[in-house]
Amino acid sequence: MPESAVRIALVFPSLLGTYGDGGNASVLAQRLRWRDIDAELVDVGVDDAVPEQADLYVLGGGEDTAQTLAVSRLSDGVLSRAVDAGKTVFAVCAGFQILGESFLVGAGEIVPGLGLSTAAPTGYRASAPSASC
């Protein structure tokens, strides 16, 4: 893979990938390739270090415990450094929530997020019985 390849890190698909989210990363990589732009897709396992040098970080949706676990695994600041360096983070559903100041899990527990955005729950709603992303 040449130096110029676009590096896409799919962050913790086994935690943040409940809603077909891995497809977003596959589509991004394939569309680059179809335009003759090299693309490298890295599936970041939950035991792996999130790469510092990716161009694009993709985060998807996940369940409450997985979402909380993802925050603790990202608490080393790797995404903050990426954003400071001008890299792009594409986050959906739970992936979006954990970038914010805080998010809701379970029956209404508020968990601190990564603080990369100002997103926070604004109104309490009893948690729905079914998945909602």
Added chain:
Amino acid sequence: MTARFALARAAGRTAAGLSRVTGRGSGTTIGGRVTLLVDPDALAQAAAGRELALVSGTNGKTTTRTLLVAALATRGSVVSNGGGANLPTGLTAALTADRTSRVGVLEVDEPFLPKVAAAVKPRAVVLLNLSRDQLDRYAEVRRLAGVWHDMLASMPEIHVVANADDPLVAWAGSASPNVTWVSAGQRWTYDSTACPKCGDILHRDAHGGWRSDGCGLSRPTPTWRVEDNDVIDPSGVRHRVELAIPGQVNVGNAALAAAAAAQWGVTADAALHAMAAIPSVEGRYLQTTYSGRPVRLLLAKNPAGWSEALQMARPDTGLVVAVNARAADGRDPSWLWDVPFEVLRGRHAVATGERSRDVAVRLRYAGVEHVRVDDLAQSIRAAHGSGPVDVLANYTAFQGYRKVVRDA
């Protein structure tokens, strides 16, 4: 038996009969609904005096129920629920239709298991697996496991037969003092990366073992195991399993069914022998001929099920991938992106079903050559080559193929 239940049963029978003669359906659901309307306690009444096993899990309910029925039928008649009627209405209808069988095996839709268990007071429950399925309809799987966990904690008298390899199932089962653990296998692990008990990371080893970093929850020691095509029983005796139905996953289901049948005194040999002869399960794995080509039907409803079905697809056959998105399938087909269609690279597939375009897009991104065909019958003719065809279809598309091959 109460007078009210007798009346409810008669009313349900009448409603079911009317539904049948007017051509509206098999009458199972409407009959059960009417019975429960007249007597809300009808399910418990219909179960009274019987020894029942309940089978639940995301995938393999119908197949495992059928395997267990075959095993228990070696000892006498067995009441059971077919046709996917696995809600309280269907269970009520099945039990009221058979007044004589003392033993029964019922498959139960996952979220309904506690309510059904409370009503029928089963002797055994068989817990197969839990994974993402119809996210617009079911709760998160961790919550489903919690519902099972609480149910088993409150009903310690139930004998639990559970898949030790699935952490969600194992955590639920751990609430019971009375469990037979079966190492039945688990290919799909993407819904149990976090420990269901404490939320920390679950680590897996190469032999199917797993352990939580946080609370130490780990795979229970199984007394029944699967190795290749063998089932190893609690005394260490190895039984060669030669099922007519395909798939490694079904060897695991056979092990679970054999472990449950042992509760009724059926030996592993007798149980597995009875299971071997089953050629197909309500159309699943059915081998037939259509348009001069041998056709095999495989059902898959969610990413875990598709992962298993893709393993069953034979390498040198024509291949059809059929997907609908009706209410019974789940309206949202985004799960197609969770299915590892990349394993089909180098092969040629037909994309069909009411969501054939979604399938075609998914196959295009997976790098799988394909054609798109609207009509299910045409799709078999369009399959690559002129020899056998494997049809992989989700729920309502699968029912469509059953009709296509039946009407041929």
